Amino acid sequence: MKYILLMSGRKAGVERYHAWSQQDIAAHMSVLQLLNKELTESGEFVATQGLAEPREAKVVRGEKNGLPVTDGIFPESKEFLLGYWIVEVATPERAYAIAGRISAAPGPGGVPTNMPIEVRQFAMYGSKSQ
Amino acid sequence: MKYILMMNTMKAGQGVPNWPQKDFQAHIAFMMNLNKDLREAGELVSAEGLSFPDQAKLVRAGKNGAPITDGVFPESKEFLAGYWIIDVDSPERAYAIAARVSAAPGPGGAPLNLPVEVRPIMSGSPPEMP
Numbered sequence: 001m002k003y004i005l006l007m008s009g010r011k012a013g014v015e016r017y018h019a020w021s022q023q024d025i026a027a028h029m030s031v032l033q034l035l036n037k038e039l040t041e042s043g044e045f046v047a048t049q050g051l052a053e054p055r056e057a058k059v060v061r062g063e064k065n066g067l068p069v070t071d072g073i074f075p076e077s078k079e080f081l082l083g084y085w086i087v088e089v090a091t092p093e094r095a096y097a098i099a100g101r102i103s104a105a106p107g108p109g110g111v112p113t114n115m116p117i118e119v120r121q122f123a124m125y126g127s128k129s130q
Numbered sequence: 131m132k133y134i135l136m137m138n139t140m141k142a143g144q145g146v147p148n149w150p151q152k153d154f155q156a157h158i159a160f161m162m163n164l165n166k167d168l169r170e171a172g173e174l175v176s177a178e179g180l181s182f183p184d185q186a187k188l189v190r191a192g193k194n195g196a197p198i199t200d201g202v203f204p205e206s207k208e209f210l211a212g213y214w215i216i217d218v219d220s221p222e223r224a225y226a227i228a229a230r231v232s233a234a235p236g237p238g239g240a241p242l243n244l245p246v247e248v249r250p251i252m253s254g255s256p257p258e259m260p
Binding site: 004005006047049050051052056057058059060061062063066067068069070078079080081092096097099100101103104112114115116117118119120121122123 | 230247
């Protein structure tokens with residue numbers, strides 16, 4: 001079963017992150033790197049990506065003639081995807097356990113961020129990946 | 131340059147399961163055709179559809195590291211319905227592809243005109259937070 005674990009946040013949270021000390025960022029990253037290594041070794045790792053900052057986001061709609069109309073203005077309350085993990089696991093409980101590990105990654109002063117991680121299964125009509 | 135194109139839906143009123151079979155098939159055929167074009171152009175990295183929001187869970191780490199799951203979300207929450215990762219030469223090309231996604235047919239064959247969020251993907255992994 002393939003799941004995607006989505007880490008989201010608002011612009012204000014991203015700005016707070018920029019104020020983290022170098023040491024706190026390094027500790028946070030090393031915990032996530034260790035998790036990625038473990039998932040690779042257990043054969044559960046499929047992919048992980050971080051996204052660029054919300055200020056680089058655009059929302060696009062197709063106009064009548066098919067041309068794109070772009071807009072870069074979002075409500076402050078909008079949740080932006082910050083990054084994701086794709087895992088292939090035997091049970092949903094295993095996906096929740098991995099999400100729990102991500103949520104427990106340390107923040108400032110080594111205190112767990114406790115960020116909520118959204119866990120979603122890929123649609124059953126099959127992968128469209130190349 | 132790698133971009134992610136995100137198609138979001140609201141939990142309420144996203145209604146796809148209630149579309150007539152014919153309209154749903156036309157929508158999927160449109161998406162398959164788009165994916166084929168992107169693959170042939172060498173621009174498709176991956177494309178996935180996610181299961182419906184009623185199966186989504188939100189996970190946080192408990193004090194002992196055990197996952198705490200919750201399936202209750204605010205009505206206003208946007209859910210990721212599906213995404214494309216593309217590798218293109220310019221942001222304008224990413225916007226043009228997003229406009230094509232936006233024009234996918236809905237009930238009765240009318241273009242959905244969905245907003246599609248376009249974000250650059252960071253070149254390194256793992257993801258940055260929060």
